[in-house]
Amino acid sequence: MSDSRKPKKPLVADRRYSKAPKKAAPKKPAPRKTTKRRKAAPKRTGVSGFIVGLFRWVLRLIWLVTSRATIVGLIILALAVGYVFATLPNVNALLDGRARGSVTLLDRDGKVFAWRGDQFGGVVTAQSVSPHLHNAIVATEDKRFYRHIGLSPRGIASAVRINLAAGRGPLSGNGGSTITQQVAKLLCLGEPYDPSSGQTEKQYEAECRRGTLQRKAYEAIYALAMEAKYSKAEILTIYMNRAFLGAGARGFEAASQRYFGKSAANVDPSEAAMLAGLLKAPTRYAPTNDLERSQNRAATILRLMNEQGYLTNAERAVADANPAKLSAAAEARAGGYFADWVMDSGPEFFTRNTTEDVIIRTTFDQRMQKAAEDGLKWIFDNKVRKGSQAQAAIVVMSADGAVRAMVGGRQTKVVGAFNRATTALRQTGSAFKPFVFGAALDLGYSPMDLVDDAPLTLDIPGSGPWSPSNYDRKFRGQVTLTEALKQSLNIPAVKISESVGRDLVRRVAVDFGIGDENLAQGPALALGASESTLIDMTGAYAGILNGGSAVTPYGLVDLRLLGDDAPLMDIAGGIEERVIQVDSAQQLIWMMEKVVSEGTGQRARFGDRQIAGKTGTTQAARDAWFIGFTGDYVAGVWMGYDNNKPLTGVTGGGLPADIWREVMQRVHEGVPPTALPMQAPAAATRPIDPTPQRPRSTEGIINNLLRDILGGRATGSGSSAPSPNAGDR
Structure with a gap:
C-alpha cells in the first residue's frame, strides 16, 4: 500500500499553471456623448399662445402665397418676354424710324447752308x-x-x-x-x-x-x-x-x-x-x-x-x-428766312411733308447773306436808338429774279420765324411811283415832258373831293417827269396817273408782279396806297433792270432725292413776259438814277457805281422803303413796326437808304462796276394834260377804246388816300 499521504509531484501541466489564470476584467463601455437637451419651452396657453400661433400661421401663409405668386409672376414675365421676343423684327428694320424725310439745302456753289425735317x-x-x-x-x-x-x-x-x-x-x-x-x-x-x-x-x-x-x-x-x-x-x-x-x-x-x-x-x-x-x-x-x-x-x-x-x-x-x-x-446758321421761304414755296410733298431725303440746290449766296445781315446790324447798332422795337427786312436778287439773300427781321439766326420780307403786306408809298412813270413812258411820254405841280382836287364818287399835296406842302409849277420822280412829288404823280389811266397803271404794276387784289382803286393808287410784300416789290424793280420783262422771284434751282444724280425738277429762270418796252425801261432807269444821284435817295450812294432806285414813305410814316439796283443786283429794304406804329423821324430816303447802302457796299466788294442799262431822253419837252388822254401808242389806243366800251377809265374809288403830306424825303 502506498502511502497516500505522501505528496505527489506536480504534473508538467500543473507546473505550467501553478497559478490559476486571472479572469480578464470586462471592458467598460465608452461613455456616451450626450447632448444636453434644452428644456422644452413650456407650451403657451391662453391668449398669448393663441396670438403666437396665429402669427406663425400668418407667416407660413405669407411665405406660401409669396412663393407661389413669385413663381406665377416669373412664369407670366417669361411668357410676356417671350411674346415680345417673338414680335421683335430684324435689327436692320429698327435703324431708321423717321415718320418723315429730310431736306438739305445747297447754296449757289453747292455747299450746304441749311437743313429741314428729320x-x-x-x-x-x-x-x-x-x-x-x-x-x-x-x-x-x-x-x-x-x-x-x-x-x-x-x-x-x-x-x-x-x-x-x-x-x-x-x-x-x-x-x-x-x-x-x-x-x-x-x-x-x-x-x-x-x-x-x-x-x-x-x-x-x-x-x-x-x-x-x-x-x-x-x-x-x-x-x-x-x-x-x-x-x-x-x-x-x-x-x-x-x-x-x-x-x-x-x-x-x-x-x-x-x-x-x-x-x-x-x-x-x-x-x-x-x-x-x-x-x-x-x-x-x-x-x-x-x-x-x-x-x-x-x-x-x-x-x-x-x-x-x-x-x-x-x-x-x-x-x-x-x-x-x-x-x-x-x-x-445762314439763310433761316430764305430756307423757310424755299420750303414754303416748293412742292409740299418734297418739302414740308416729304417722306424722302431731298437735296435742293438754291440761288442762295452765303457771302451776300452775311453782307445783308452785317449791314443791317451796323445801322441798328450805330444809327437807331437803343431799345427801339422797329423792324427791318431785306431782299437781294439778280435781275432775273434769283434771290441771293433774305433777311426777314432783326433776329437773323432763326428758323420758322415771321418773315417780313415775304409775308408782311405793307403800304408801298412812293416806292410805287416807278410803275406810274413806266406806264407813261411806255405810252410814248418822255422823261422831259412837263407836268404842272399845282393844286389839284379830284371828285371821287362816293367819297367827295380829294386834294393831294406834296410832302413839303409846296408847289413848284412846271416840272419835268424826271424832276417829279427825282423829288417824289405827289401831285405830278397823280396827274400822270390820271392822264395815262389808272387802270393802265394798275395793269403795269400787276404785270410786274404786284398782287392785283391789294391794289387801290382810286387816284391814291399813284401814291402807293396799295399794299405789297418786299419780295414782290423787289422783283418788280428787277423787271425794270432787266429791260422791262416781269420776273418771278425764285430760290429753288433743282431738286433731287438723296443718292440720285438726275434732278426730279429744275427751274431755268424767273424771267417772264415783257411788261414795257426796252427803251421805256431804259429811260425809266435813267430817271431813277437821278433819284439817287440828285434826289431823295442820295444817301444810298456809294463808290463810283451807277445806282438807280426809289424811296417810299407811307401815311404817318408807318412804312419806309428804299428799293434800288446797280448794274448787277437789285435790293429792297423795308422798315417799320409790326404793330403799324409810326416811325419817328424816318423816311425812305433816311435809314432804309442807309441800310441799302451798307448792304450793297458789302455785296459789291470785289465785284467790278457795271454800268446801268439806261437811256437818256431827247431834250424836247411838252406839257402833260392832267385829264385822262388817249395814249399815243397803238396798243394804248386799243386799250382805251376797250375801257371806254366797258364803262370809262376813271371810275371807282373805294380806297382812302394817304394823308396830304404823304411822300418822301
Missing part, C-alpha cells in the same frame, strides 16, 4: 463710329451697359433717391433707365407712328415718353426681350441711329454732319463728348442754340470718361483745352 445721315454701327463716341455714350448713359440684362436696379434706386431729394416724384426727372430701356422708349415699345390716326407726331412722342408705373413695367419687359433677341452691339447700334440730337438730327451720323461737318467715325474726344451730352436734353444743349452751354456739358462727359478709364489724364487735358466747335455752315 436729318438721318445714314446708318452707323457700334463698331463703325469713333471709339471716343462709343465710350462717351456708355460713360454718360449707362456705365454698366455690358454687365446688366437690360435693367439696373441700382440705377433705378439711385434715380428715385435723387428725384425724392430734389422734391420731385420718384419717377420724375432722373429715370435711371439703361440704354436698353431708352431704346425701348425710342421704339415706343414697338408701336410705330401712324399719321392717319389723327395724332400729331409731337403727341405720339409725348405718349411714348410717359413715365407711369404701367408704362415702366411694359418698358422693362420690352428691354428684357431685346436683351434676349439682340446683342449688346446691336442694341447700341439702334440707339445711335434713332436718338434725337437737336436741330432736326436723328442719329449720331446726322448730328455729327449737322454740327461738325464730318462723319461720326471721325469725331475726336471733345466732339464725341459734345454729341453724347445732347442725349440728356437735345434742344437745350444743342451747340447751335448755345455753344458755351454745350461745351460745358461736354466737359462733364469728358470727366466721366476719364473717371471710367476711357481717357487718360493727358487725353482729357487736351480735350478740355480744345473744346468742340461748330462747322462754318452750322456756325453761320
Whole structure:
C-alpha cells in the first residue's frame, strides 16, 4: 500500500499553471456623448399662445402665397418676354424710324447752308463710329451697359433717391433707365407712328415718353426681350441711329454732319463728348442754340470718361483745352428766312411733308447773306436808338429774279420765324411811283415832258373831293417827269396817273408782279396806297433792270432725292413776259438814277457805281422803303413796326437808304462796276394834260377804246388816300 499521504509531484501541466489564470476584467463601455437637451419651452396657453400661433400661421401663409405668386409672376414675365421676343423684327428694320424725310439745302456753289425735317445721315454701327463716341455714350448713359440684362436696379434706386431729394416724384426727372430701356422708349415699345390716326407726331412722342408705373413695367419687359433677341452691339447700334440730337438730327451720323461737318467715325474726344451730352436734353444743349452751354456739358462727359478709364489724364487735358466747335455752315446758321421761304414755296410733298431725303440746290449766296445781315446790324447798332422795337427786312436778287439773300427781321439766326420780307403786306408809298412813270413812258411820254405841280382836287364818287399835296406842302409849277420822280412829288404823280389811266397803271404794276387784289382803286393808287410784300416789290424793280420783262422771284434751282444724280425738277429762270418796252425801261432807269444821284435817295450812294432806285414813305410814316439796283443786283429794304406804329423821324430816303447802302457796299466788294442799262431822253419837252388822254401808242389806243366800251377809265374809288403830306424825303 502506498502511502497516500505522501505528496505527489506536480504534473508538467500543473507546473505550467501553478497559478490559476486571472479572469480578464470586462471592458467598460465608452461613455456616451450626450447632448444636453434644452428644456422644452413650456407650451403657451391662453391668449398669448393663441396670438403666437396665429402669427406663425400668418407667416407660413405669407411665405406660401409669396412663393407661389413669385413663381406665377416669373412664369407670366417669361411668357410676356417671350411674346415680345417673338414680335421683335430684324435689327436692320429698327435703324431708321423717321415718320418723315429730310431736306438739305445747297447754296449757289453747292455747299450746304441749311437743313429741314428729320436729318438721318445714314446708318452707323457700334463698331463703325469713333471709339471716343462709343465710350462717351456708355460713360454718360449707362456705365454698366455690358454687365446688366437690360435693367439696373441700382440705377433705378439711385434715380428715385435723387428725384425724392430734389422734391420731385420718384419717377420724375432722373429715370435711371439703361440704354436698353431708352431704346425701348425710342421704339415706343414697338408701336410705330401712324399719321392717319389723327395724332400729331409731337403727341405720339409725348405718349411714348410717359413715365407711369404701367408704362415702366411694359418698358422693362420690352428691354428684357431685346436683351434676349439682340446683342449688346446691336442694341447700341439702334440707339445711335434713332436718338434725337437737336436741330432736326436723328442719329449720331446726322448730328455729327449737322454740327461738325464730318462723319461720326471721325469725331475726336471733345466732339464725341459734345454729341453724347445732347442725349440728356437735345434742344437745350444743342451747340447751335448755345455753344458755351454745350461745351460745358461736354466737359462733364469728358470727366466721366476719364473717371471710367476711357481717357487718360493727358487725353482729357487736351480735350478740355480744345473744346468742340461748330462747322462754318452750322456756325453761320445762314439763310433761316430764305430756307423757310424755299420750303414754303416748293412742292409740299418734297418739302414740308416729304417722306424722302431731298437735296435742293438754291440761288442762295452765303457771302451776300452775311453782307445783308452785317449791314443791317451796323445801322441798328450805330444809327437807331437803343431799345427801339422797329423792324427791318431785306431782299437781294439778280435781275432775273434769283434771290441771293433774305433777311426777314432783326433776329437773323432763326428758323420758322415771321418773315417780313415775304409775308408782311405793307403800304408801298412812293416806292410805287416807278410803275406810274413806266406806264407813261411806255405810252410814248418822255422823261422831259412837263407836268404842272399845282393844286389839284379830284371828285371821287362816293367819297367827295380829294386834294393831294406834296410832302413839303409846296408847289413848284412846271416840272419835268424826271424832276417829279427825282423829288417824289405827289401831285405830278397823280396827274400822270390820271392822264395815262389808272387802270393802265394798275395793269403795269400787276404785270410786274404786284398782287392785283391789294391794289387801290382810286387816284391814291399813284401814291402807293396799295399794299405789297418786299419780295414782290423787289422783283418788280428787277423787271425794270432787266429791260422791262416781269420776273418771278425764285430760290429753288433743282431738286433731287438723296443718292440720285438726275434732278426730279429744275427751274431755268424767273424771267417772264415783257411788261414795257426796252427803251421805256431804259429811260425809266435813267430817271431813277437821278433819284439817287440828285434826289431823295442820295444817301444810298456809294463808290463810283451807277445806282438807280426809289424811296417810299407811307401815311404817318408807318412804312419806309428804299428799293434800288446797280448794274448787277437789285435790293429792297423795308422798315417799320409790326404793330403799324409810326416811325419817328424816318423816311425812305433816311435809314432804309442807309441800310441799302451798307448792304450793297458789302455785296459789291470785289465785284467790278457795271454800268446801268439806261437811256437818256431827247431834250424836247411838252406839257402833260392832267385829264385822262388817249395814249399815243397803238396798243394804248386799243386799250382805251376797250375801257371806254366797258364803262370809262376813271371810275371807282373805294380806297382812302394817304394823308396830304404823304411822300418822301
